[in-house]
Amino acid sequence: xxxxxxxxxxxxxxxxxxxxxxxxxxxxxxxxxxxxxxxxxxxxxxxxxxxxxxxxxxxxxxxxxxxxxxxxxxxxxxxxxxxxxxxxxxxxxxxxxxxxxxxxxxxxxxxxxxxxxxxxxxx
Numbered sequence: 001x002x003x004x005x006x007x008x009x010x011x012x013x014x015x016x017x018x019x020x021x022x023x024x025x026x027x028x029x030x031x032x033x034x035x036x037x038x039x040x041x042x043x044x045x046x047x048x049x050x051x052x053x054x055x056x057x058x059x060x061x062x063x064x065x066x067x068x069x070x071x072x073x074x075x076x077x078x079x080x081x082x083x084x085x086x087x088x089x090x091x092x093x094x095x096x097x098x099x100x101x102x103x104x105x106x107x108x109x110x111x112x113x114x115x116x117x118x119x120x121x122x123x
Contacts, residue, residue: 001025001026002024002025002026002027002098002112003024003025003026003112003114004022004023004024004034004096004097004098004112004113004114005022005023005025005114005115006020006021006022006023006094006095006096006114006115006116006117007020007021007023007117008020008021008117009093009094009117009118009119009120010118010119010120011120011121011122012086012119012120012121013121013122013123014086014087014088014121014122014123015085015086016086016121017082017083017084017085017086018083018086018119019080019081019082019083020036020080020081020083020094020096020117020119021078021079021080022034022036022078022079022080022081022096022114023076023077023078024077024078024079024098025077027098028074028077029053029072029074029077029079030053030054030074031053031100031102032053032098032099032100032102033050033051033052033053033098033099033101033102033103033104033108034050034051034072034079034096034097034098034099035047035048035049035050035051035060035096035097035098035099035104035108035110036048036049036050036070036079036081036094036095036096037094037095037096037097038090038092038093038094038095038119039092039093039095040089040091040092040093043092045095046060046061046092047060047061048060048061048064048068048081048094049061049064049068049069049070049081050070050099050104050108051070051071051072051079051104052102052103052104053102053103054102055072056104057070057104058104058105063089064083064090067083067084067085067086068081068082068083068084069081069082070082079096081094081096083119086119086121087121088121088122089121090119090121091119091120091121091122092118092119093116093117093118093119094116094117094118094119095113095114095115095116096113096114097110097111097112097113097114098110098111098112098113099111
């Protein structure tokens with residue numbers, strides 16, 4: 001059974017850092033693309049970053065450029081989202097999702113989603 005489990009969220013002050021983890025089971029990272037998405041209260045879901053099955057990285061949100069990075073550990077079957085210089089507007093529930101097509105560009109269909117982890121940036 002394919003499963004994604006996020007962790008690493010929490011409350012952090014503006015300017016702080018967090019690293020989110022997305023642990024995958026039931027499939028290998030070289031089979032699927034993994035995307036990170038976020039949704040703030042009252043707002044639509046926003047794509048943040050994606051890493052393809054080959055390890056190619058795509059940034060979906062200009063607002064996080066230079067502050068967030070995505071990486072993966074194939075041996076641990078885990079994808080990470082490193083978030084630095086956090087701002088209050090980064091407050092959201094962060095989800096990872098898997099796309100069976102393996103790519104992050106074009107018509108990407110994310111078939112599997114994790115439950116998410118809450119990130120709150122506040123002083």
